Amino acid sequence: MTPLLAMAWRLHELGRSFTWHISARSRSRVPFSKELDALPFRDSIVLHIDDEQNGKLLEASDILRSASDDCDVYVCGPRGYMAFIEEAARRAGVTKERLHQEHFGAEIDTTGSPFTVVAARSGLSIEVGCTETILSALQREGIEVETACQNGVCGTCLTKVIEGRPDHRDMVLTDVEKASNEMIAVCCSRSRSRILKLDV
Ligand code: FES
Numbered sequence: 001m002t003p004l005l006a007m008a009w010r011l012h013e014l015g016r017s018f019t020w021h022i023s024a025r026s027r028s029r030v031p032f033s034k035e036l037d038a039l040p041f042r043d044s045i046v047l048h049i050d051d052e053q054n055g056k057l058l059e060a061s062d063i064l065r066s067a068s069d070d071c072d073v074y075v076c077g078p079r080g081y082m083a084f085i086e087e088a089a090r091r092a093g094v095t096k097e098r099l100h101q102e103h104f105g106a107e108i109d110t111t112g113s114p115f116t117v118v119a120a121r122s123g124l125s126i127e128v129g130c131t132e133t134i135l136s137a138l139q140r141e142g143i144e145v146e147t148a149c150q151n152g153v154c155g156t157c158l159t160k161v162i163e164g165r166p167d168h169r170d171m172v173l174t175d176v177e178k179a180s181n182e183m184i185a186v187c188c189s190r191s192r193s194r195i196l197k198l199d200v
Helices: 002-014 033-038 060-066 079-092 134-140 175-180
Strands: 020-024 045-049 072-078 099-103 115-119 124-128 158-163 183-185 197-199
Touching: 002 072, 045 072, 060 079, 079 099, 115 134, 124 134
Parallel strands: 020 045, 072 099, 115 197
Antiparallel strands: 115 124, 158 183, 158 197
16 A cells, blocks of 8 residues: 555646555455545555455456556556466556556565365365465465465464474464474475374
8 A cells, every 4th residue: 555655646636547456355354444545546446355246356457447548557466366466467468667566575486395284174185286375375275364464574474383394485473482482383394204293
């Protein structure tokens, strides 16, 4: 939100037209939500709140398709969201030159050898591929984990480890917490053991 807020102010001061689409899982998770309503360019902001859409996904490619050809697209958000918008932009015919991306924090290497996650609550065994994250593998099987940054910096996705040795890649847990192997950030970390049993 922060870089886009600064850009929105600048465009407003220059009298340039823009639309700012903000996506969040729920209204309470929209940053600066109170301040947004007081902005002089509030009419240029469109909120997309997941839990108010009855499970309907954001139609990002339709939105991007409706933008004029001389319009540039700026996107900032968690890794999964950025990938979603990038794919939507590709489908909408937005050229690479018109798409500008601002990534959260440092890029973490989430790739590695495949392993199996056992979801203790359902008993499901789920393969995590070389380029997949635990989070995406769980979501593929319909298991939801609360997330925010999806980039190892916020700690929202920390999940209890029941068995196995995590390969910690996050920047949230301290060295002592990592050594204890009690929790794992499923958005970016992997496993050193062939099987990792999690409390999900
Ligand atoms: S969602 Fe932020 S650390 Fe995983």
